[in-house]
Amino acid sequence: MKFRKNTCIFLVSLLYWACTESGIDAEERNPSVKGYFFITPNVHQLSDSLDERITKEGVRTRITSGGRYSLVAYSDSVDVEPVLFVDSIECCETGCSGHREGNRFLFEFSCELNEPAHAILHLKDVGGNFLDYSFYNVSLVGVGDYSDHLSLNLIVAGAFDSTADGKSVDSLARAIGQSIHNYFDIQVDTVYISYAYEHPSVGYMFTKDSVMYVGSSRIIDSLSEPWGESGKDGAFDIVLVDYIDSVRAGYAYRFFYQSSLNLDVSVVAFRGSDGLARGSKTIQNVSVHEIGHVLGLSHTTLTMKELLAWGDYSVYEDGLEDTPYCQKYVDKYKDSLKLKGLGKRCFDIEDPLDWALLDSTYKTDSLVVLWTGCPDYFNIMYPYEGGEYDYLESSPMQREIFKKNLTLIPH
Structure with a gap:
């Protein structure tokens, strides 16, 4: 996330090549993207890209032992009954039949696993062949047996x-x-305090009382390794560093995107770009925001940088009925995307010019004064978070997503 004054923006770390054949507008929102799209349990965002891929290369998600899942999809042109295949783990390998009510299909499944796993979900025919019809409003619901x-x-x-x-x-x-x-209405049992240099296996990489600048380093990820203490090893990590970079005040891996399935860690910078310590309210708000991402919450309004990184222009807000989003900023970056010509070219993770374009959106977004007039400005999952605010907002649907996904993550 990005601070509204000395602020920073959250960006999911995984980037994909993204192409689209036409301009970005309301009627043409389905880019052709190389790579899998991820589907998050219990969120309400509907994506054209998920709809397109559920019957083709499939969509990726994170599955945990004891989790009970329901894939929901709609179709108005079914000629062959679909079944659900879950690839890469021993679950629905030969197809799971669904329940049909009119044009709504419901596929329920659970998997017995020793540890969390990434899985790819496909809708195919009973023989495992691709379907020649499509679905829409694809979503995934899940609840698990882990503590709430x-x-x-x-x-x-x-x-x-x-x-x-x-x-x-x-x-x-x-x-x-x-x-x-306070924000998510859940019980916090214990708050442990640890020091990176004391970590039993990776502590040698850290020095006591030395300034920690993260930058593009992945050294912080190593702190998700076990501490050898049952309480700490079952806790969600929040890592305090001096600086992340010149822009960001925090980042986290949304749990369905993690390359490491046990990387439930948030990183928070306790200094501003001026080198001075931030106030406690700011650090608290950033910490809450980032652990919200870990539990699957999206920004109330997605930033242009997120659209570019994910390559899915059909999702520009969190999809929740009880959180507003910033329509005027969405309109602004849709116009900006057209002006940049992205409707006629690919976003390439290997192209330094594309990285420069992404970097420029930080500078551009930081100057957008109209953010302060957005109706979601005081929501805890607003993308430009910061300031010494005593109270921001969270909605009932945000709290529900947090609690449900908490039961799906081993802790």
Whole structure:
């Protein structure tokens, strides 16, 4: 996420090649993207790209043991009854039949696994052949057997002394736990405090009280390795660093996108670009926002950078009925995408010019004054988060997604 004053933007770290044959407008929103799209359990975003791929190369998701899932899809032109195949794990390998009510299809499945796994979902005929008709409004619902409350492990990986308003690491840890409880209405059992240099297997990579600048390094990811303590190993990690880069105040891996299936970690920078410590309220708000991403929550309004990275221009808000989104910013970046000519070329992860384009959106977005007039400005999952706000908002549907996905993640 990006700060509204000295602020930063969240961007999912996985990028794909994305192409589209025409301009980005309401009637032409389905790019041809090389690579799998991910479907998140329990969210309400509807994607043209998921609809297109569910009967072709499939869509990817994260499956956990004990999870009970329902894939929902609609079709008005079914001539052969579809079945669900779940590839890469021993679940629905020979196809799971669905239930049909009119044009609505429901496919229920669960998988017995020793550990979480990525899986690819396909709708095919009973013989495993591709279908020659399409579906729309594809979504995935899931609930698991894991606890609906959590513990936190606040890991200090930088030269943290105190916040701008004088909070120690102990006081800050308690405040973060209380904020997560307040925003998502869940019980926080324990908040542990750890120091990166004391990690039993990767601590040698960190130095006590040294300034931690993350940049493009993946060194922080190593802190998701076990600590050898049952409480900490079952907790969600929040890593405090001095700086991430010149723009971002925090980042996290949405749980269905993680390349490592056990990477439930949020990273928060406790200093601004001026080198000064941020206030405790800002750090709390960033921490809550990032763990919201870990549990599958999207930004209320997606940024242009997210559209470019994901290659799916049909999703520009979180899809929740009880959270507004910033229509005027969406209109602005749709116009900007057309002006940049992206409707006639590919976004290539290997092309430095495309990376320069993505980088320029940081600078462009940071100057968009109209963000402050957005109706979702005070929602905790607003993409440009920050400031010493005593209270931001979360909606009932956001809290429901958080709780359901919490039961799907081992902790």
